[in-house]
Amino acid sequence: MTQTPTPAIDAPILVFGRTGQVATELRLQSDRVIALGRDEVDLSDPAACARAIKEADAGAVINAAAYTAVDRAEEEEALATLVNGAAPTAMAEACAARELPLVHISTDYVFDGQGTSAWKPNDLTGPLGAYGRSKLAGEQGIRNAGAHASILRTSWVFSAHGNNFVKTMLRVSETRNALTVVADQVGGPTSAADIAAACLVMTDAMIVGQAGGTFHFAGEPDVSWAEFAREIFAQSGREVTVTDIPASDYPTPAKRPSNSRMDCTDLEREFGIARPNWRASLAVVLNDLKGS
Numbered sequence: 001m002t003q004t005p006t007p008a009i010d011a012p013i014l015v016f017g018r019t020g021q022v023a024t025e026l027r028l029q030s031d032r033v034i035a036l037g038r039d040e041v042d043l044s045d046p047a048a049c050a051r052a053i054k055e056a057d058a059g060a061v062i063n064a065a066a067y068t069a070v071d072r073a074e075e076e077e078a079l080a081t082l083v084n085g086a087a088p089t090a091m092a093e094a095c096a097a098r099e100l101p102l103v104h105i106s107t108d109y110v111f112d113g114q115g116t117s118a119w120k121p122n123d124l125t126g127p128l129g130a131y132g133r134s135k136l137a138g139e140q141g142i143r144n145a146g147a148h149a150s151i152l153r154t155s156w157v158f159s160a161h162g163n164n165f166v167k168t169m170l171r172v173s174e175t176r177n178a179l180t181v182v183a184d185q186v187g188g189p190t191s192a193a194d195i196a197a198a199c200l201v202m203t204d205a206m207i208v209g210q211a212g213g214t215f216h217f218a219g220e221p222d223v224s225w226a227e228f229a230r231e232i233f234a235q236s237g238r239e240v241t242v243t244d245i246p247a248s249d250y251p252t253p254a255k256r257p258s259n260s261r262m263d264c265t266d267l268e269r270e271f272g273i274a275r276p277n278w279r280a281s282l283a284v285v286l287n288d289l290k291g292s
């Protein structure tokens with residue numbers, strides 16, 4: 001009997017990151033995922049990232065690992081740039097050499113947040129802080145590597161796992177019934193589960209020939225952090241008063257963009273992936289947290 005090769009569509013997917021929000025959801029959603037934790041590959045060693053791709057029996061690669069501590073990055077920009085810039089660049093070069101599709105996740109924080117219109121993928125970037133600069137360095141390195149790659153910019157990620165705004169709000173409300181929250185920064189909250197699902201659709205489409213590029217993906221509708229907080233408390237049945245404040249009343253080491261609205265139409269056109277309703281995804285996450 002002749003041996004038929006395994007169709008590439010069923011091939012394992014190598015994922016950088018294991019315990020992060022998106023990496024966790026990728027593991028939950030697909031048994032084809034081979035997740036590499038920090039103990040296996042440290043992204044501060046870009047050559048190790050390249051080696052892992054070279055040695056893997058994979059049909060595609062997703063990078064779900066990153067240095068995500070926005071304020072701490074201001075003091076650790078060299079490390080953030082190694083992890084978010086040099087490591088993804090090395091991954092893309094290794095993917096190019098093996099002709100493996102790569103999906104890499106980036107952020108709304110590559111933009112300066114000016115204006116009120118939704119950012120399109122080709123709009124001029126202008127990060128306001130070290131984290132955004134480091135993520136932009138990763139995007140540029142990937143584009144220069146000439147790989148079959150997609151850069152998926154997303155925003156305001158939440159899930160039942162890891163650190164995020166939803167869990168911060170729930171924690172703070174254990175001891176307080178009134179909060180002040182920034183209302184002059186607007187964006188699309190996005191659940192890690194929705195991002196993982198999008199990444200898996202993208203890798204499979206790319207495995208069978210879909211072109212890569214830079215795409216935006218965020219939950220709808222766009223809201224302020226204060227509106228996001230109100231919905232978190234409304235859905236979780238907690239009586240917490242949220243008062244709007246300007247970002248100038250909430251000083252942080254890193255400046256955040258005021259306008260994080262992203263135009264997600266390219267992703268829908270090319271991959272058939274629509275903006276998910278984040279309120280529905282929030283309900284799922286709150287339900288998961290109740291059980292935990």
Ligand SMILES: NC(=O)C1=CN([C@@H]2O[C@H](COP(=O)(O)OP(=O)(O)OC[C@H]3O[C@@H](n4cnc5c(N)ncnc54)[C@H](OP(=O)(O)O)[C@@H]3O)[C@@H](O)[C@H]2O)C=CC1
Nearest residue numbers: 019020021022038042043044065066068107154156157162
């Ligand atoms: N969180 C957010 O709000 C947003 C995130 N993004 C992007 O989405 C992607 C996924 O983010 P998210 O799931 O939230 O990330 P998390 O902060 O939840 O997790 C980050 C992951 O990266 C790993 N990691 C960090 N440094 C290293 C390192 N030196 N070597 C190996 N692994 C490392 C962490 O490992 P460990 O557990 O060992 O620390 C962890 O698994 C990232 O590219 C991020 O930039 C984009 C927009 C918003």
Ligand SMILES: Cc1cn([C@H]2C[C@H](O)[C@@H](COP(=O)(O)OP(=O)(O)O[C@H]3O[C@@H](C)C(=O)[C@@H](O)[C@H]3O)O2)c(=O)[nH]c1=O
Nearest residue numbers: 068070107108155156157165168180181182225250256
């Ligand atoms: C806890 C808290 C935060 N805030 C404000 C500060 C800030 O403007 C906003 C969100 O704060 P956080 O620190 O949770 O958010 P931050 O860590 O900046 O979240 C970002 O993470 C990186 C990784 C990304 O890529 C971005 O898309 C974005 O999700 O809420 C308040 O106004 N009141 C509060 O009580």
Ligand SMILES: [Mg+2]
Nearest residue numbers: 068069070164
């Ligand atoms: Mg944070």
